[in-house]
Amino acid sequence: MDERLRRLRAADRISAPMVIKALLPTLVRQHGDRVLGDDQALTAGFGRTAQQQGLAVLGVDRGHDLVTRRQKNGGALTVAGYRTALRVIEHAEKFDLPVVSLINMPGADASPKSERFGQSQAIADLIAAMGQLTVPNVVVFLGEGHSGGALAFANANAIIMLDDSLFNVASPEAVAAILHGQQTVSDAIDLLPMTASDLQQRGLVDHVIDHTQPDLVQVICQQIMATVTDLKSQTNLTQQREAKFQRFMDWWSEQ
Template sequence: MSSENVLTPYEKVLAARKSDRPDIMKYIEVLFDDFIEMHGDRYYKDDKSLVAGIASFNGKTVTVIGNRKGKNIEENIRYNFGMASPEGYRKAVRVMKQAEKFRRPVITFVDTPGAYPGMEAESNGQSNAIAGSIAAMLKLTVPVISVITGEGGSGGALALAAADRVYMLENAVYSILSPEGFASIIYKDAKKAPQASEIMKLTAQELFTAGLVDGVIAEGDRCFSDIARMLEKELGILGRMKSKELVNSRYDKFRNIDRGEIK
């Protein structure tokens, strides 16, 4: 569970964006063994903003997927600030389907301001790739766990978080769009992002209270060990469920959210 909330919603947005937060490669290094990265979507190219591969967790083979933003401006540009293109989502789907074939659980780490909105991405089928990733996740017959570690922006984040269990770090945020974008639409002024953050209900604590995420993980010295314990617990629970039960439960989870019938 989260420690006491001491930051305003917009301060949490800024905290979620900090470049010194652990990235996908750090989570892989600390939580998993024997990681083997996989590349390419088998159609066009490899999207470096999205890391995907196979690893070992407590002796069990799992599939790991996550956004990569970079730690400095050079890396930001190389990894497109963590904004995946269609090729990234198609790579994710390819790796998830392979995980299903070999009965491997899927674990995703989400940290993206959103999918890349550029002309090339749109021309290459960005919206279809996002929808395809969401649909693929909902149909997977293996356990799926997602952790929002920083920014969880729009459909670009949801495309990697349609999971059986969704957790957030205490200073992570998860929303339909950025507060600046929201403020530009509602207030016609992006500078009113702090006010927008107050009404968007995008913090981990607010989303947990609303029943939209399954838990909040405190940040700090115990963060990695708490994530490891959570993964061990949830994989144990989900691993005992039959394939059809997993799919039906996951479908109901998101349909209930859509209908406003959150348990």
Template sequence: MDERLKRLRAADRLSAPTVIQALLPTFVPLHGDRVLGDDAALTAGFGRTADQQALTVLGIDRGQNVNERRQKNGGALTVPGYRTALRVLAHTEKFRMPVVSLLNMPGADASPQSEEHGQSQAIADLIAAMGQLTVPNIVVFLGEGHSGGALGFANANRVIMLDDSLFNVASPEAVAAILHGQQTVSAAIDLLPMTAAALKQRGLVDVVIDHRAPDLVATLSTQIIDLLVPLLPVMPDALIAQREEKFQAFLEQWPLN
């Protein structure tokens, strides 16, 4: 496998639960969508930072050993995961807590069950709900985030990426596949702007953090709070407009021709 991908998918990669533990000394986990079930890949809940800032978190990780990976479906969120996230968003709006999403997930879950459960509807609902969220939201790419599932969480006021993480329409493997083997998976990473550097240069990403930073978790926590604090007094309508303007400005880079 490509060295970069190997690192993002490694068992010891910095994971959402680790960041959440450091970020929120007081943490109340929330589980289940109340209809279909629970999704182990999602770590959701709310709590207080060391400085008493209330925060909701939505973390997705692949799991750190074989057993965890099986339970968490390798980080491919299922419909109960999206629906739980939607329930947690309703809760966060009620109590006016900002939202931090932390992602390391492959593309969508390709399974008959997710299809039967209405994966499309769940993803569409999440994208729409995140876009219309009346409290500030931030997304942090800890590893990979591809396809519509990641996009929902990334419909955010601010985007942070670790310098070696990836955000794309589809996984590098899927990009290589449409070229029928004319390009390797490694080459595919550079064919489209999906790295943190490429997306920062294009204005989609606000902050890039070196994944080798000596105290990465502390650096990340500080950065999240630093980005969040100026957003706290922003009115709901302005937060909603700001998200759309960000993506609109990104789209405008593509000339009309």
């Protein structure tokens, strides 16, 4: 395995629950989609920061050992997870709460059960709802974020990444497989703009955080709140969000 992927998938990797605990001293968790039940990989709910700023949070976590990774399906969200996230952001819109998503996941669950219950529709619904939010919407990539499973959370006003994290439409292994072994997993990471520095250079990522900094959790929390504060001063966040991705698409079409 590529050394970068080994570090991203390490058991002691910083996690969404760790950041949420520091960001929101009190959290009212929301469980389940009221149809299929709960998704253990998702930490979702509402709370207030130490400065009394209300937030809605969505955290996707892989788990840190064999037991928790099985419980959380390795971070691959099911239909219930996406529908729970949708329920949370609908409440966030109603009560004027900024949305913060914290991501470390391989992609969406691709099991027959998820497909049977409408996985692609659940992802599409979340992407659409994220794009229509009139409140600040921030996503932080703590590790990996691949395929439509991560894209559902990334339709945001601002994207923050740790400098060693990855964000792409497919995992490095999937890219290597699509190329029929012509590229190694390491080559696949370098082939496409999926690293934080590459995506920042192309205007998609707004802030990159050095993962070696001391008190990393606090640094992430401070960057989240600074970004939320900046976004709250803008007048049309839906338009800003659309323009952000349109600029990236314009760049891509010119290549």
